[in-house]
Amino acid sequence: MTSGYDIIIIGTGAGGGTMLHALAPTGARILVLERGERVPQEAENWSPEAVWKHRRYQTTEQWIDDEGRQFQPYTHYNLGGNTRFWGSVLYRLRRQDFEARELADGHTPAWPIGYDTLAPFYDEAERLYHVHGAVGDDPTEPPRGPYPFPAIPHAPGMAGLVAQLRAQGLHPSPLPLGLIRPGEEGGCRLCNTCNSFPCQVRSKSDADVCCVTPASALPNVDIWTSAFAERLLTNAAGTRVETVEVSVRGERRRVSAPLVIVSCGAVNSAALLLRSTSDRHPNGLANSSGMVGRHYMAHLATMMQGFHPMRVNTDVFQKTVAINDFYLHGPDGGHPLGQIQAQGRTHGVMAQIVVPWIPLWAYDWWVARGVDWLVMSEDLPKADNRVTVDSQGRIHLLYRANNLQAHQRLVNEMKRLIRKLGYWLTVAHSHQNRNTTHQCGTLVFGTDPRTSVLDPMCRTHDVENLHVVDASFFPSSAAVNPALTIIAQALRVAAHLRQAQ
Ligand SMILES: Cc1cc2nc3c(=O)[nH]c(=O)nc-3n(C[C@H](O)[C@H](O)[C@H](O)COP(=O)(O)OP(=O)(O)OC[C@H]3O[C@@H](n4cnc5c(N)ncnc54)[C@H](O)[C@@H]3O)c2cc1C
Ligand code: SF4
Numbered sequence: 274m275t276s277g278y279d280i281i282i283i284g285t286g287a288g289g290g291t292m293l294h295a296l297a298p299t300g301a302r303i304l305v306l307e308r309g310e311r312v313p314q315e316a317e318n319w320s321p322e323a324v325w326k327h328r329r330y331q332t333t334e335q336w337i338d339d340e341g342r343q344f345q346p347y348t349h350y351n352l353g354g355n356t357r358f359w360g361s362v363l364y365r366l367r368r369q370d371f372e373a374r375e376l377a378d379g380h381t382p383a384w385p386i387g388y389d390t391l392a393p394f395y396d397e398a399e400r401l402y403h404v405h406g407a408v409g410d411d412p413t414e415p416p417r418g419p420y421p422f423p424a425i426p427h428a429p430g431m432a433g434l435v436a437q438l439r440a441q442g443l444h445p446s447p448l449p450l451g452l453i454r455p456g457e458e459g460g461c462r463l464c465n466t467c468n469s470f471p472c473q474v475r476s477k478s479d480a481d482v483c484c485v486t487p488a489s490a491l492p493n494v495d496i497w498t499s500a501f502a503e504r505l506l507t508n509a510a511g512t513r514v515e516t517v518e519v520s521v522r523g524e525r526r527r528v529s530a531p532l533v534i535v536s537c538g539a540v541n542s543a544a545l546l547l548r549s550t551s552d553r554h555p556n557g558l559a560n561s562s563g564m565v566g567r568h569y570m571a572h573l574a575t576m577m578q579g580f581h582p583m584r585v586n587t588d589v590f591q592k593t594v595a596i597n598d599f600y601l602h603g604p605d606g607g608h609p610l611g612q613i614q615a616q617g618r619t620h621g622v623m624a625q626i627v628v629p630w631i632p633l634w635a636y637d638w639w640v641a642r643g644v645d646w647l648v649m650s651e652d653l654p655k656a657d658n659r660v661t662v663d664s665q666g667r668i669h670l671l672y673r674a675n676n677l678q679a680h681q682r683l684v685n686e687m688k689r690l691i692r693k694l695g696y697w698l699t700v701a702h703s704h705q706n707r708n709t710t711h712q713c714g715t716l717v718f719g720t721d722p723r724t725s726v727l728d729p730m731c732r733t734h735d736v737e738n739l740h741v742v743d744a745s746f747f748p749s750s751a752a753v754n755p756a757l758t759i760i761a762q763a764l765r766v767a768a769h770l771r772q773a774q
Contacts, residue, residue: 274516278304278495278530281517283502283545286354287759288743289536290480294401295767297488299774304528306500306519308537309351311481318473319466321620330358330471336540337663338707339671346540346670346709352498353481354538355710356756360468360592360617361451361477363404364753365395365761368415369601377608377679379653381749385719385729388415394761394768402451402478402760411446413597425455425463428588431615434644435594437694448595448614449757451478463590468617497521504549505533505739511553513738532738532770536763539569539745543660543715544668546726546741559716559733564726566661568654568714569672570750573680575703576616577687578643579696585641592617596690599683600752610683611650611752613690619645627702644696648687650680651752654714672706711755713747731766742766 279301282289293305312330317323324330332350335343349355366388373383392415398404399421406420424447427435438445453476454460461476475482488494499522506516514533519526535542543566549558557565592615599610621636653675661669684701691699704710719725722734731746733739742763744755751758 275304275526275528276530278302278528280304280532280534281306281528281530282534282536283517284354284536284538284541284743285352285485285496286480286536286538286743287356287756288763289534290353290356290484291398291401291760291763292534292536292742292767293488293494294484295764296770297491297494299771300493301774303494304530305485305494305496306502306517306528307352307496307498308501309349310498311352312357312471314473314475316473318471319464321466321622324470325620325623325626336668336670339673344707346707347704348538348540348709352485352496353479356479357471357477357481358469359477359479359756360754361479362592362614362754363399363402363449363451363478363757365415365417366751366753366758367413367600370749370751370753375608376651376653376676378676381651381653384748391758391761391765392417394764395757397764398757398760399449401764402483402757403453404449404451404478404757405455406449407447410444411595411597412444413600414446420449425450425452425590425593427593428591430586430588430644431591431593434694438596438690441690441693443596443598445594445596448593450593452476453478453482465589465618467590468592502535502537502545505535505545505558506549507551507553507558507736511551512736514736533740535739535741536743538743539712539715540660540668540670540709542741542743542745544662546716547660547662548666554735559726559735559739561735562723562726564656564717564724566715567656567659568717568748569658569660569670569712570652570654570714570747571672571708572711572750572752573611573650573652573674573676573703574708574710575648575680575684575701576619577646577648577684577691578619578640578700579646579691579694580639580643580698580700581696582642584695586618586644589618591615591644599686603682604686608679609651609752610679610686611648613683613687614647614649616645616647619643643700646687646691648680648683649752650676650683651750652676654717654749658714660715670707670709674706711750713744713750713755716741716745717748718746719748730769731762740766
């Protein structure tokens with residue numbers, strides 16, 4: 274048994290990495306357990322072949338879907354977790370996202386905290402992750418001060434599209450982006466291999482760059498990599514975690530600390546608690562509500578591309594604009610539809626993965642004449658959409674997408690916009706039921722222990738020294754990218770823990 278630590282943090286992504294950043298300066302002795310390794314800085318970081326065709330950095334783990342079929346989830350185990358691969362679009366939830374709301378397919382629950390509670394931590398999160406943006410254009414922007422860094426200017430082609438969108442009466446606004454010194458010598462190069470690629474020059478504001486690597490230099494922080502947390506074991510009464518069972522490069526070890534913070538991501542945190550059964554917790558740890566693993570959400574996401582054979586797209590970094598006009602209601606005033614944002618440039622190799630028999634040169638020709646968008650809608654927290662773990666420890670992801678009609682309306686609206694922007698053709702591709710990119714829910718937070726797993730400070734209702742700080746606390750998924758909210762809540766929980774020390 275290894276002891277002598279004050280805090281164990283499991284996982285180093287948006288939640289765990291940020292917790293480490295916020296708790297390390299207290300001098301508390303912290304042990305970090307991370308199942309992956311550091312992503313090497315190498316030429317392959319920016320190779321579409323390596324990243325997309327050979328899936329160099331993606332886990333090789335197999336999960337099982339709701340029809341019993343195995344699939345390789347699109348998720349990454351390494352220092353910094355999925356943040357190393359993110360597009361760095363770092364949005365605040367809208368004020369309305371914290372309230373109970375009617376969507377086309379049913380209602381979303383209110384959060385136990387409101388926007389104003391999280392607002393100061395959003396400010397801190399934006400500073401920590403170098404968020405660039407500008408207020409004033411977005412009709413859904415919640416009350417806030419200026420961004421810590423100015424918006425990234427639009428490339429010429431995108432600037433033209435923004436003017437056209439404005440002429441149509443829409444309100445395109447700058448995408449809030451976490452980039453370090455964009456356009457400056459030695460900083461972010463505003464390249465076309467950002468979203469889904471690790472940054473070769475470490476200028477993307479990810480959890481490794483902003484939090485884990487700086488904290489690892491401190492003498493009170495130990496980081497074990499290739500350290501897979503298998504189970505959490507409690508005292509006889511089942512009220513406190515006493516031991517973390519961890520497999521370090523195949524060697525089984527036991528570690529202990531008075532405070533345990535789980536941050537494995539929504540799917541893996543639920544799986545860890547479900548694996549941690551005992552006499553006191555026969556259905557999984559902290560699961561007296563029966564809610565562990567339930568209410569999985571992932572957003573409805575469709576990639577769309579406008580194509581025109583005579584319009585070569587010369588923009589390198591085109592991901593700078595969002596359209597939030599349909600976020601709170603549809604064009605006719607109906608239910609909320611979701612968000613539209615410019616997407617990083619598609620590479621021929623990426624497109625070829627969808628239909629492999631078309632030759633690469635044809636795809637390269639095609640994508641050079643396309644402009645890429647992501648259309649995203651909220652999905653509702655359904656108890657039957659859930660993570661389970663079978664007797665062999667395999668993860669089952671039972672997910673049926675909902676709110677499909679609202680999403681289809683947004684896709685149709687975007688098709689109409691793309692036509693009005695002068696493109697001849699629209700191509701659309703959806704990840705559907707195996708979408709794990711924006712995974713959230715599974716251990717929702719709330720004030721009622723009968724219907725939630727975590728309290729509003731992300732401590733489990735059932736186990737007093739166990740916190741879970743990652744995407745799993747979301748009671749609803751909203752329709753903007755989730756990570757800034759994970760980071761802000763991590764900063765809030767850390768401030769609370771520091772105060773309680
Ligand atoms: C390609 C891509 C693009 C994205 N773009 C955006 C974007 O632009 N904006 C945005 O807001 N979000 C984006 N996301 C989503 C964002 O990355 C996630 O919401 C965020 O990283 C979730 O943080 P987390 O802490 O919940 O989990 P993660 O970041 O996934 O971190 C979980 C960590 O736990 C580790 N771990 C898991 N299980 C164990 C275990 N048993 N023992 C030890 N360690 C364990 C993992 O290795 C990982 O390091 C994107 C995701 C992807 C994949
Ligand atoms: S250089 Fe900038 S745009 Fe390119 S991957 Fe790094 S952070 Fe992203």
